[in-house]
Structure formats: C-alpha cells, structure tokens
Amino acid sequence: MTFFLQLVISGFALGMVYALIALGFVIILKCSKAFNIAQGHFVMIGGYLGFTFLVTFHLPVWVSLLAAIAVAIIMGLLIERLTLRPLVGQPVLAVIMMTIALATVLEGLATLIWGGEYKSYHGVLPTITLKLGELSIPPEALIGVMVSIVVVVILMLFFRYTRSGLAMMATAEDEQVVQSAGIKVTTVYALSWVIACIVGVIGGIILGGVSGVMVSMSNVGLKAFAVVLLGGVNSIGGAIIAGIIVGVLENVAAGYLDPLLPAGGGLANVFPFIVIIIVLIFKPYGLFGLAEIERI
Amino acid sequence: MGLPSGTFNQSYAQDMAIFRTKTHWVMLIAFLIFLFTCPLYFSDRILTIMTVIGITVISVHGLGILTGYCNQISIGHAGFMAVGAYTSGILTATLGWSFWAALPCAALMAGLVGILFGLPSLKIKGFYLIMATIAAHFIIIWFILQFQNLTGGGNGLSVPRPEIGGFVLKSKASYFYLVMTIACLATFFAKNLVRTRAGRAFIAIRDNELAAEVMGVNLWAYKLLAFFIGCVFAGVAGSLLVHYVAFATVDQFPFMNSVWYLGMLIVGGMGSTVGVIFGAVSLKLLDELVTIVGPILSAAVAPQAAASLSLIMRGLVIIIFLIFEPRGLAHRWQMVKAYYRLWPFSH
Numbered sequence: 232m233t234f235f236l237q238l239v240i241s242g243f244a245l246g247m248v249y250a251l252i253a254l255g256f257v258i259i260l261k262c263s264k265a266f267n268i269a270q271g272h273f274v275m276i277g278g279y280l281g282f283t284f285l286v287t288f289h290l291p292v293w294v295s296l297l298a299a300i301a302v303a304i305i306m307g308l309l310i311e312r313l314t315l316r317p318l319v320g321q322p323v324l325a326v327i328m329m330t331i332a333l334a335t336v337l338e339g340l341a342t343l344i345w346g347g348e349y350k351s352y353h354g355v356l357p358t359i360t361l362k363l364g365e366l367s368i369p370p371e372a373l374i375g376v377m378v379s380i381v382v383v384v385i386l387m388l389f390f391r392y393t394r395s396g397l398a399m400m401a402t403a404e405d406e407q408v409v410q411s412a413g414i415k416v417t418t419v420y421a422l423s424w425v426i427a428c429i430v431g432v433i434g435g436i437i438l439g440g441v442s443g444v445m446v447s448m449s450n451v452g453l454k455a456f457a458v459v460l461l462g463g464v465n466s467i468g469g470a471i472i473a474g475i476i477v478g479v480l481e482n483v484a485a486g487y488l489d490p491l492l493p494a495g496g497g498l499a500n501v502f503p504f505i506v507i508i509i510v511l512i513f514k515p516y517g518l519f520g521l522a523e524i525e526r527i
Numbered sequence: 528m529g530l531p532s533g534t535f536n537q538s539y540a541q542d543m544a545i546f547r548t549k550t551h552w553v554m555l556i557a558f559l560i561f562l563f564t565c566p567l568y569f570s571d572r573i574l575t576i577m578t579v580i581g582i583t584v585i586s587v588h589g590l591g592i593l594t595g596y597c598n599q600i601s602i603g604h605a606g607f608m609a610v611g612a613y614t615s616g617i618l619t620a621t622l623g624w625s626f627w628a629a630l631p632c633a634a635l636m637a638g639l640v641g642i643l644f645g646l647p648s649l650k651i652k653g654f655y656l657i658m659a660t661i662a663a664h665f666i667i668i669w670f671i672l673q674f675q676n677l678t679g680g681g682n683g684l685s686v687p688r689p690e691i692g693g694f695v696l697k698s699k700a701s702y703f704y705l706v707m708t709i710a711c712l713a714t715f716f717a718k719n720l721v722r723t724r725a726g727r728a729f730i731a732i733r734d735n736e737l738a739a740e741v742m743g744v745n746l747w748a749y750k751l752l753a754f755f756i757g758c759v760f761a762g763v764a765g766s767l768l769v770h771y772v773a774f775a776t777v778d779q780f781p782f783m784n785s786v787w788y789l790g791m792l793i794v795g796g797m798g799s800t801v802g803v804i805f806g807a808v809s810l811k812l813l814d815e816l817v818t819i820v821g822p823i824l825s826a827a828v829a830p831q832a833a834a835s836l837s838l839i840m841r842g843l844v845i846i847i848f849l850i851f852e853p854r855g856l857a858h859r860w861q862m863v864k865a866y867y868r869l870w871p872f873s874h
Contacts, residue, residue, distance in 0.1 A: 266654040317850045323653045324600055325849050328793055331602075331786055332845035339838030346831050453665075456658055464654075501669040504662035511647040511659050526737070 236366055238486040239479050244372030246458075246478020247379040252434045252451060253458040253470040254386065255427035261403035261465050262423035265315060265326045269334035271452015272341075273428050277303070277435020278444035279341055282350045292356060299432050307428035311421045334449065341446055351443035356436075375437040382433055383471060386426070390467075395422060403465070450500070454481075457503035460510050463520020473518065477506060531868050545718065562707055566700035574699045576815055581706040582767050583807045587791050588717040589760025591803040595792055596721055597753035598733035599648050600657050604761050605784035606664035609777065611637035611762025612769040613671055613678050616686045619770075621677075626689030630766050637762025638755040640667070645754030649747055652736070664785050668777050683776035686769050702771055709767065713760060718800040720756070729753055733798070783841075790845045796855025805856040813844065 256270045280302055284295035314333055318326050341347065356374060390396040401409045402419045410416055435444070438451065458477050462469030485499040516522045531550075536542045546552050566574060590604050601607075615633035618624040624632075644663035648656050671678050678684060689696050689705070696702050720726050728749045731739035740746050769775040787810065795806020817840055821833030852859065 266657075314846055314850075321849075321853065324594075324598075325853060327600075327654060327657060328789065328845060329849050332790070332842040332849070335783075335786070335838050335842030336846070339835040339840075339842060342831050342838065343829070343835035346829070347834065453661065456661075460655070460658060501665055504665045504669075507658050507662040508644075508647065508666070511651055511655055515647070515651045515655055 233366065234486070235483070238482045240366060240368055241372060242479035242482030243475055244368070244376050244478070245482065246475035247376045248434050248437055248474075249451070249455055249458045249478050250471040250474025251379045251382060251430055251437075252455040253462070253474055254383065254467060255430035255434075256455055256459050257462075257464065257467055257470050258386075258399075258430075259423050259427045260459075261467075262399050263315070263402075263420045266323070266330065267427060268327060268330040268452070269310075269337060270427065270431055270455055271449040272334045272337040273303070273306075273431025274435040274438065274451050275341060275444070275446060275449040276306070276337060277432030278439030278448055279345045279350065279435075280432060281436035281439045282345070282352050282444055285355045286350075286352050296433070296436065299436060300429050303428040303432040304425050307425035308421055310428070311424040315420070315424070316417065334452075338446055338449060345444075347446045349443055349445045350439075352440060353443065356440035372441060375441065378433065378437055382430065386430075387467075395419075399423060454503040457506045457510075459517075460507055461517055463517030465521060466517070466519035469517060469519030477503065480506070543722075559711070562711075563704065565707075566703055571699045574703050576811070578699070578703050578706045578771060579768075580808055580811045581703075581710040582764050582771070583788075583791070583811055584710050584804055585706075585713045585767070586761050586764035587788050587795075587803045587807045588713050588800070589757040589764070590788050590792055591798075591800065592717060592720060592729070592760070593753050593757030594789065595797040595799065595803070596726065596733060597729040597750065597757075598652075599645070599750060599753055599757075600653070600789070601660040601754075601757065602657055602785045602789060603644065603660035603662075603664035603667070604757075604788045605780040605782065606667040607637050607641055607758040607761035608765030608768065608784075609667055609671060609780040610640045610758075610765065612765035612775050612780070613684070614762070615766035616684045616769050616775040617677060620684055620686050626687075626770060630763065633766040634759045634762040637765065638759040641754040641758025641761070642751050645751050648750050648754065661782075661785075664782055668780065671777055679775070681777070683774055684769075686773055686775050688773055689770055706767055706771070709763065713763070714800065714804065717760075717803070721800070725749065725752060730798075787841060790841065792855075793845060793853075794848050794855055796857030799855070799857035801860065802855050802857030805860065809856065810844065813840065 252270060252274055255273065256267055259265055259267045259270075277299060280299040281295065284290045284298050285292070288295075290298065310333060314329055315326070318329055390400055398409070398414045399419050399422060401412070401414065402416055406416055409419075434451075435448070438448065454477065455474075458474045459470060461477060462471075462473030481499055481502045484502055489498050510517065530536070531548065534548060536547075541547065546555055565577060569577070586604065586608055589607075590601060594600050611633040614636040615626070615629040618629035618632055619626055644659065647659045651659065672680050675681070688702070696705055721729065728739070728744045731742065731744050732746065732749060732753075736746065765780070768779060772779070791806035791810045792803065793806070794810055795804070796802030814837070817833075817837045821836050824836055825831075825833040848855065
C-alpha cells in the first residue's frame with residue numbers, strides 16, 4: 232500500500248508539470264488553431280537555460296527564473312513572427328510540419344550551444360521536505376507542484392481579468408468578430424506563443440532540477456500531447472486534470488508492470504502513446520473537448 | 528496539361544497516356560538505360576548512395592499515396608518500415624526462409640500493422656491522426672525492443688544477403704540492380720494506382736471527406752486501403768534496407784526519419800508521383816552533403832557541430848519550402864516544362 236501511495240504521489244507531482252507543459256500547447260491551439268509539436272523542445276531549452284543561469288553564471292534562483300523568462304519571451308516573438316506568421320491561412324499539415332521543423336532546429340541549436348550532453352543541477356533549486364507518515368515526498372517535486380499551481384492560477388486570472396487575456400479568449404471563439412471589434416489578431420497570436428514559451432521554459436527548469444537536462448528531454452512534449460488529447464484539445468481545465476491522471480497512471484503502470492516485462496520494461500516512456508491510441512479510438516475529443524462538427 | 532506546340536489529343540487513349548509523344552518514350556528509355564548501366568561508370572560509394580536513395584524512393588512513394596493523395600498524414604513511416612524490416616529479417620535469419628518469400632511477407636505484415644494503426648483514422652483527422660501515427664512509431668519500436676529473443680532487442684539481428692539460385696547478391700552493383708528494379712516497379716505502380724478507381728477515391732477523400740462520402744465513396748474501406756498500400760511500400764523498403772546492411776537494429780528507423788520522409792514529400796510536392804522522386808533524391812543528396820561538410824565543420828568549430836548541422840539543415844529546408852514554395856519542386860518542374868514547351872512564344 233505504501234508503495235502504491237508513493238507511486239501515486241510522485242505521479243501527481245509529475246502530472247502537475249505535464250499539465251503545465253500541456254497548458255502552453257492548449258493556449259496556442261485555442262488562439263491560433265496551430266498544433267505546436269515543438270512544445271517539448273521549449274521545455275528542453277528551458278532546462279538548458281536553467282543550467283546556464285543557475286550553474287554557469289551562478290545567479291540566484293529568482294534572477295535565473297526572470298532571465299529565462301526574458302529569453303522565452305524573445306524566443307516566442309521570433310518564432311511567431313518568422314515562421315508562423317507567413318503560414319496564416321495555410322492547411323493544418325503545413326502548420327504542423329512547420330512546428331516539427333521548428334522543433335528540429337531548436338534541437339540542433341541546443342546541441343550546438345550546450346553540446347547535447349547530460350547536464351545536472353540537482354540540489355541547486357530550493358527544496359521543501361515533507362513527510363506524511365511513512366511516505367516521503369521528493370523535495371524537488373514538491374516545489375515543482377507549487378510553482379505549477381502558481382503559474383496555472385496566474386494564467387487563469389490573466390485570462391479572466393486582463394484586457395489581453397480576454398482578447399485571447401475572444402480570439403479563440405471567433406477571429407472575424409474579434410477583428411471587427413478592433414483587436415489585433417496578430418498581437419494575440421504573438422502573445423499566445425510567448426505564453427507557451429514561458430510556460431514551457433518554467434516547466435523545463437522544474438524538470439531539469441528533478442532529473443537533469445539532455446536533448447532527449449523534449450520527449451516530455453510527447454507526454455504532454457497524451458495529456459492534451461485526454462483532456463480535450465481546447466480545454467484548459469481538462470489539461471490540468473488529464474495531466475494528473477496521466478502522471479499518476481504512468482507511474483503506477485511503470486511501478487507494477489515494468490518488473491514483469493522482459494528487457495526491463497521502459498513502460499513509462501511508451502505509456503503516453505498507449506494512452507493516445509486508446510483515447511483516439513474510444514473518445515477522440517477527450518474528456519472535456521468539444522466535438523468538431525463539419526459541413527460540406 | 529500542356530502539350531508541345533502543334534500536338535493535340537485525338538483519342539481517349541492519347542488523352543490518358545503518361546508518355547504521350549515519341550520524345551517522352553525516347554527520354555524514358557534513355558533514362559532507364561542510363562540507370563541500369565550506372566555500375567559501369569560509378570564507384571561503389573556512389574552506388575551505395577544511389578541504392579539508399581532507391582530504397583527511400585520506394586518508402587516515400589508509400590507515404591505519397593497515404594499522405595499526398597489520401598491526406599491521411601502519417602509521421603510513423605519509419606516505424607512501419609521497421610515492421611517490414613524485422614519481419615523479413617526474422618523470416619530469413621531465424622527461420623531460414625528465402626529472401627524472395629520473406630519480402631512479400633514483410634510487405635504484407637507492414638500493411639496489416641498499418642491497417643491496425645490506421646483504424647483511428649476512421650474517426651479522426653488532421654492533428655489527431657498525426658498523434659496516432661507518432662504513437663504508432665514509438666509503440667512499434669518499443670515492441671521490437673521488448674521481444675528480444677525474437678528480434679535481438681537492442682543488440683540487433685544479423686540478416687543474410689538475398690540470393691538467386693545460389694548466386695548471392697553480395698556486390699554493391701548486384702544489390703543496386705535489385706533495388707532499382709523494385710524502385711522502378713514501385714514508381715510504375717504508384718503512378719498508375721492514382722489513375723484507378725481507388726486512386727480517384729483517395730483524391731476525393733483528400734479534397735473533401737464529407738463530400739466524398741456523400742458521393743458514395745466508402746471512407747472506411749478506402750482509408751484503410753490507403754494505409755495498407757502506403758505501409759506495404761514501407762515494408763518493402765524496410766526489408767530491402769536491412770538486407771542491404773545485412774543487419775537490423777532499431778537505430779536504422781529513428782523517429783527523425785519518419786519526419787524527414789514527410790519533409791521529402793513537402794519538398795517534392797504533395798500529390799505528385801514525380802514530386803516523391805524529386806524530394807527523396809534532393810534531400811538524400813543534401814544529407815550526403817552534410818555528411819561531407821559536417822566533419823569539416825566539427826573540426827573547425829566544435830565537436831557537436833556535425834550533429835547539430837544535420838538537424839538545423841533539415842529543419843531549415845522544411846521551413847524554407849513551407850514559406851516560399853509550399854507546392855514543392857514538382858510545381859517548379861511543371862513551370863519549367865510549360866516555359867520550355869511554349870518557347871519561343873510566351874503564350
């Protein structure tokens with residue numbers, strides 16, 4: 232039982248980070264109808280930025296975080312203006328291929344700048360130790376959960392109460408109406424990419440503190456897709472709930488089934504994809520997504 | 528379609544002909560003669576590159592039918608190649624079958640796995656289907672790694688070279704002939720498939736799924752058929768690849784290849800058989816260029832420059848084509864041909 236609870240708790244912590252990453256994806260999708268395959272690469276870049284600022288430059292945590300966010304803002308603006316803006320009005324495949332190409336370029340740049348090696352900054356982030364009876368909660372995971380919750384709440388408030396946030400929500404609803412109401416849709420697109428970059432980079436710093444950074448860290452983006460599909464692609468609340476579900480299920484499945492499998496399992500890595508296939512076959516629009524209705 | 532000045536179609540057969548004029552036929556035959564005498568002029572290194580290009584062309588033809596004509600976007604093509612590769616590898620290496628019996632089995636197996644992962648396509652499209660095929664790639668690779676007493680897992684599997692009646696296709700030249708023959712047959716099949724009832728159904732599905740269904744196209748059957756045919760090509764290509772290298776590992780089918788095949792389709796031009804060839808040849812040659820330039824750059828800048836150059840170059844090529852020539856090289860080729868036909872009269 233302790234083993235099970237331990238798996239659930241660390242799965243929950245992991246799930247919150249997944250939810251955070253998935254949120255960036257959902258925001259871009261809602262605002263500009265673009266499926267961003269590169270979300271996982273923002274996370275990877277974030278992890279490396281965390282390494283650079285925390286370890287190479289020895290900056291304090293808060294300064295590092297702000298510096299990483301500044302880089303994320305510049306990255307988001309550049310990406311939107313240079314690659315996605317020319318594709319407005321192009322078919323879905325073109326946009327998806329563009330984000331895949333973007334992911335490839337980001338991976339190449341990360342390899343060039345940071346050498347593509349495993350970097351660790353374990354123990355640099357602040358930790359909080361908490362014990363519930365026999366259960367120990369991994370300290371970095373706890374801070375990760377807290378940061379994730381704070382970011383999610385800030386985003387919720389941003390969408391609810393600020394002018395730009397409301398403009399983004401309106402754009403998600405109907406672009407033409409929004410344009411006639413005098414809102415610049417291109418600004419909203421740019422803003423959505425910036426937010427996605429920031430959210431990804433924060434997730435990357437948290438994950439990097441837990442398990443170190445390497446180029447293949449971008450695979451976490453693929454897990455975020457499982458989260459997004461399960462939650463429904465256009466539901467922010469769905470992404471959070473599904474993030475926790477996927478994180479817990481992944482940990483529990485890997486904990487119990489891995490010892491039974493030949494070749495050591497590695498189920499945690501393939502589990503999100505099994506979720507994706509099952510969700511797509513049985514409930515293609517996820518738990519909280521809206522079904523698309525088509526006309527000829 | 529433009530015809531040379533003064534040439535007119537006077538019958539249905541003429542209208543339908545792929546090779547319409549005598550010049551076309553002469554050029555086709557000259558090209559085939561050149562292709563099949565290549566081992567006489569080129570070194571083994573160039574033959575290797577050409578063989579790999581041939582295998583890639585076969586694989587991308589499958590993706591061209593599936594994605595270019597039927598609009599069922601697949602980013603799991605390397606995974607389906609791996610299915611064909613391992614099927615044929617296990618049949619020949621472990622069970623001792625002949626390559627010629629294993630090749631159709633590999634194709635069939637890849638096709639069936641393709642149908643399995645194509646099942647979600649009946650309910651979903653666009654991004655959702657992309658996710659399903661990405662998932663397919665990783666699940667296939669994971670299965671191959673798990674069943675290690677069958678597939679060798681991470682250690683790989685030694686695969687024999689094919690033989691014809693005691694003659695082993697050991698030299699580069701002999702394998703080159705095998706691959707090029709199959710590549711020509713694949714091109715012939717792919718070009719003609721889209722002119723049949725099934726091909727027209729694929730195009731109808733691509734242009735508007737609902738309208739196609741209303742017209743009486745059986746979406747269920749034709750989408751799965753597209754997955755089957757596309758993955759059969761992948762299976763053949765995968766099988767040819769491992770028998771060429773004489774070794775099968777999952778490293779031969781990285782996820783990046785799945786993406787890169789789609790990139791070839793975009794660079795070549797969607798929905799065009801000749802575009803597939805343009806895309807596969809030009810991007811494979813670009814890869815070769817990177818393998819030449821990479822080490823020089825690595826020595827000059829930093830050791831990781833070669834790896835990053837390959838990634839950045841691949842990404843940039845796709846980005847540039849998407850922004851500046853979304854219809855691909857095939858469209859450019861049409862424009863060049865139109866210009867040439869009308870010359871010296873501009874209209």
